[in-house]
Amino acid sequence: MDPLTHPDLAALGTRLRRRMDETLEAEQQAARAAAQRRRTLRDLVLEAADRGGSAAVLLDGEWHAGRLEAVGADHLILDGVRRLVVPLAAIAAIEVDR
Numbered sequence: 895m896d897p898l899t900h901p902d903l904a905a906l907g908t909r910l911r912r913r914m915d916e917t918l919e920a921e922q923q924a925a926r927a928a929a930q931r932r933r934t935l936r937d938l939v940l941e942a943a944d945r946g947g948s949a950a951v952l953l954d955g956e957w958h959a960g961r962l963e964a965v966g967a968d969h970l971i972l973d974g975v976r977r978l979v980v981p982l983a984a985i986a987a988i989e990v991d992r
Contacts (some may be wrong), residue, residue: 940965947991
């Protein structure tokens with residue numbers, strides 16, 4: 895009899911594959927959760943800009959809204975009533991299109 899086709903080995907192989915799939919799924923979920931925790935304000939704005947979205951930002955108690963024209967390393971550019979360059983560090987609150 896071929897040792898690779900032994901019934902005990904087939905059942906063992908099935909169990910090991912199932913455990914491996916469960917482990918892989920758990921690791922992928924953990925990686926997704928970790929990535930979401932590390933997501934920065936810049937990441938959020940970049941995703942919205944890639945979609946051609948718009949945003950409203952609160953700066954010094956005043957809301958400014960417009961289309962996200964560009965996102966730099968430390969700023970974003972809103973194209974609204976007027977073109978506005980906004981340092982990310984100055985944003986008190988932000989709303990972006992989803």
